[in-house]
Amino acid sequence: MLNGNSLSYTMTAFPPAQPSPPLEVAEIPGEFGPVSLSERVVQHIWLRQDFCSNGLKTLSGKRVTVRRPGQWNLQEGPDFRDALIEIDGQRVTGDVEIHFYQGDWFAHGHETDGNFDRVALHVVVFDDGARPAYTSLGAQPEVIALLPYLNRDLESHAMEDALLALERRDHVELLEFYLSLPPPARCADLRDLAFDRWRQKRRYAQLRLKRLGWPLALHQAFLETLGYRRNRAPMNILAERFPPETMRGMGAEELFDTAKGQWKLAGLRPANHPRKRLEQCLALLHARPDWPSALKGWSALKTPADPDEATGIVRRQASFTRLRAELAEDILAGVLTGSRLDTLVVDAFLPLLSVELDQDFFGLWHHWMAGDAPAALIQFLRESGVTSARQPRCNGLLQGALQRFFTQGL
Known part of the structure; x- marks a missing residue:
């Protein structure tokens, strides 16, 4: 309501938005020196499937075909929900978690977090040789290291x-x-x-x-x-x-x-x-x-x-x-x-x-x-x-x- 030179109004109170989980940032060696790379960039790569999918294999040697990358999750929990993936010809529906390194799974405490129990595929950039991920139920998601399949650096x-x-x-x-x-x-x-x-x-x-x-x-x-x-x-x-x-x-x-x-x-x-x-x-x-x-x-x-x-x-x-x-x-x-x-x-x-x-x-x-x-x-x-x-x-x-x-x- 406008009164003279002042403006008064009633503002509807909305519940606060759920904060997005903090994004991991890694420093990688680049052509021009170290580059700070946000995990969001890697998530974009997976969302767009911007890599060579022909011959895609897990670190254990299983063939992978991505039928649906999943729904991008910007809240807490796995990065992509309800992906459809074929692993050695067997169709699997589940979540996908993105990290720079395999060891990040444990650094973030996912092995005790039930929100990550449906993760079917752990996608990392670098194969750091760390122990494979496992969920709170004891399941071991297959792991893909993306770096060898990228068409661009x-x-x-x-x-x-x-x-x-x-x-x-x-x-x-x-x-x-x-x-x-x-x-x-x-x-x-x-x-x-x-x-x-x-x-x-x-x-x-x-x-x-x-x-x-x-x-x-x-x-x-x-x-x-x-x-x-x-x-x-x-x-x-x-x-x-x-x-x-x-x-x-x-x-x-x-x-x-x-x-x-x-x-x-x-x-x-x-x-x-x-x-x-x-x-x-x-x-x-x-x-x-x-x-x-x-x-x-x-x-x-x-x-x-x-x-x-x-x-x-x-x-x-x-x-x-x-x-x-x-x-x-x-x-x-x-x-x-x-x-x-x-x-x-x-x-x-x-x-x-x-x-x-x-x-x-x-x-x-x-x-x-x-x-x-x-x-x-x-x-x-x-x-x-x-x-x-x-x-x-x-x-x-x-x-x-x-x-x-x-x-x-x-």
């Missing part, structure tokens, strides 16, 4: 979560830091950080190629990029389940239905709908089934690109417009254009090609177009004076800015 997963935080916050502190540097030093700092990111991407490309080989590694990376960022995990699952020769005989609707319930569709632009992206993949498989071998002959791979030179000069001398058109039209049969094509180049093609051909394409990767870039980082590069007419926005500068934000917490 933990630092990249943490960075993706940091990106979401960046998009929700003001970046004034980051801007002030860079404006305090001389203009040449700003680009040099970002380029150095980008080189570290490049080495990291090459390392995981090497692991992927070792596990899958060239054609399957490209098939998986292509589908993952089509699903970037929200539908990467279900696209990865489809790539593992259906190799190119199998997928070529299927339809987009059939593939879409195979992963029904796992797609994140709310707020997607029509061009990013998974069904549309699957149609693009199938169009490529039909038009250019030999595209993985054709990619090795892409003219860009013979183009010198000095990372210390200005991007505008490099792009003009090397005719990036022509190189991009060759990739889009001749190699990928015109099925993919725009920023997603550039994301495919910098996140998948160039790291994989660098390892497969044993060549360093850092300069090309650095100067290439940035692809699907967070708006906050684009704004930062512009306001800090890093990008200009002579130095247009490029992948390396964005990668460096992302790394700076992540490692310094600016």
Whole structure:
């Protein structure tokens, strides 16, 4: 009720919300030094099933197929409720508990807590060799160590979560830091950080190629990029389940239905709908089934690109417009254009090609177009004076800015 210049009101009292359990934070060795990683990041990985599920085994050697990861529990008790899992072909319904190490089960007292009696699977990041978990009823959940099955390093997963935080916050502190540097030093700092990111991407490309080989590694990376960022995990699952020769005989609707319930569709632009992206993949498989071998002959791979030179000069001398058109039209049969094509180049093609051909394409990767870039980082590069007419926005500068934000917490 409004009385003169005062406002009086009655506030309904609500019962206090149940507090979320405290999240464990571990310090892990990263490419750029120790990284503080929240257990929430690992929970996100499990929720999205963002790992290689093909050949997934428990530490005791039993085969595991995750039919349903479970309902994420943000209150006390196991991290995921009512998961559906096949262990050596036997279906089990139960809970899933996530930890960094096996020993965390006992450090948290779960062996005496009846809330954890339905845990069917103990998911850890690292196999620390600790004794297996057991419940207050004496049951022993099977244990999976996720680290060998990750397609990306933990630092990249943490960075993706940091990106979401960046998009929700003001970046004034980051801007002030860079404006305090001389203009040449700003680009040099970002380029150095980008080189570290490049080495990291090459390392995981090497692991992927070792596990899958060239054609399957490209098939998986292509589908993952089509699903970037929200539908990467279900696209990865489809790539593992259906190799190119199998997928070529299927339809987009059939593939879409195979992963029904796992797609994140709310707020997607029509061009990013998974069904549309699957149609693009199938169009490529039909038009250019030999595209993985054709990619090795892409003219860009013979183009010198000095990372210390200005991007505008490099792009003009090397005719990036022509190189991009060759990739889009001749190699990928015109099925993919725009920023997603550039994301495919910098996140998948160039790291994989660098390892497969044993060549360093850092300069090309650095100067290439940035692809699907967070708006906050684009704004930062512009306001800090890093990008200009002579130095247009490029992948390396964005990668460096992302790394700076992540490692310094600016």
